[in-house]
Amino acid sequence: MRPVEITIFWLTRAVAAALFAAATGIGAAHARDADGCVDHPAIERYPDSVLEWCKNDNYLPYSVPVGPVAGYRTIGEYEEIEGRVTRNFYSLKTGRTHPEVWKNYKDALVAAGFDIIAEGMFPERNVKGDIGGGSWQGVYYAKNPWGENGPVDKLVAGTSSSGGTGAVFGKKDRADDTIYVLVSLEQHSSEEVATLITVVETKPAETGLVVANAEAMGKDIEELGRTVLDGLFFDHDKATLTAESKPALDEIAKFLASTEKGFYVVGHTDSVGTFAYNQKLSADRAMAVRAALLQDYGVASDRLEAHGVGPLVPVFSNGTDGGKAKNRRVELVEK
Template structure:
């Protein structure tokens, strides 16, 4: 575990201790174990995507709203926004604390820097942050909006881009810090775990399922695999089915549509039937192998009618071929 240097907690004055004691994280968030927060911060927003593209900026701004050097990756993305409220700490102190901690834990620093104005083009400048936020927008509303809109404020800002090769795969960490107001320092920590994407089999998990269903009312069942052009579930789907059944067992009051999707290649009638058959195969497996009550899962197929990406590329078509749970 990457631990933020605790000695800083000892120098927080007694005058601010009551404020820190009463501040609490928002409900339903779980701090990622890779990075421990700066003392006195509270989690004000969090969004977890089980599988999502993410662009890691490792170079400066090279033109109008452009960065020339990116690492394009994908995987499980955990985005956590922290607030520190109090006039005893500045963004530069929070920034240095995280930088020291990353170095101490053996992370490779791919880029870092601070800026007190919007004019700089280097990593960590406000201009740089504006471009990175445009490429990696916050799709869930909440307190993080102060970070994304705060790039026009007069306080300083900084960012650290780092990576580490772990036994479970590579992880990227991007830490954004900004002085939003005299007594308000915001910190956004994005953690991208790419192991699942690199293995070629991303598997949904119960935690990410719950987050997506709560926010969007639906979740893509990553890890469900069929024989080519058939509705026969392959053995490697078991891990995903286990996770889905686990979620359904712990939320017995919820019922869902199981919705099959295809890409747009081929005739509509054929794709419509294939998507329906695949949705039914998933629902049947959950009912028969995991004792999920039949009335909780209603299968339907919509063929190519609801793509999530363009069907013009292989990558887009691959993402469009999916099965989702949609809350009823």
């Protein structure tokens, strides 16, 4: 039987499901899916594939490779994005080959209005650094680790592919976000095609949901020598702490009361604006935090020293709103 198109975006989900069940017997494959795992609404699985593993992250930075390998374990060009990340790993053991599966996914993405931003397919086993090649896939997976053991790990086994490899990545703007569908696959054995589908729905990180915790700060200082002071808020482009910062200041003071150590209070900014402006703003905000701890909580002045480093020490790329928000922060650094 000729493989049907894998994604039927123009039909309702209910009609699509009925067609797939009737035409392909896909219901039986679904019955063998891993507990709690379902297809992402943006893309249907290839018929008769079994969903063996899944992982969902509400927010995660993600690096989308759109160029070939350019050096040792390095891909030359990425799109750095962030948002909700859904990863589904499928196993297909019906005698179909990975070129067939790859072509179906590509055609489905194009039919659904996705722009293809990266594609490549190699029929034979390879170590190519071109998009979709064996070496390229290894670098891509290492850049975006899934962090949990499971059937998906067969993709990164030392000799994971007995046959060819491929990848096709699509991107589509929606009303409120941009969605990426990233398909990478391999002919894992003569009987099996292994496919990882990653869907990233971009959105900025929700900030202001975490407040500094005295116990957690102590652990950070012990392990890292520094801790981010979450929950501090300033007026826009100013060094004035807002009233919403009091719960965080209470916890910071509680932590300082538990130790006799001295600390640097270090301000950080994003990269918007001139370096001189950001350096001064970061220093002013660090001094405002220090002043609040001295004046309102009685912390000894010789224990805290304020400095600002502007945009010099980012923790995320400044290319996204979420990354900028994470980079605007104040830290305590152990002297």
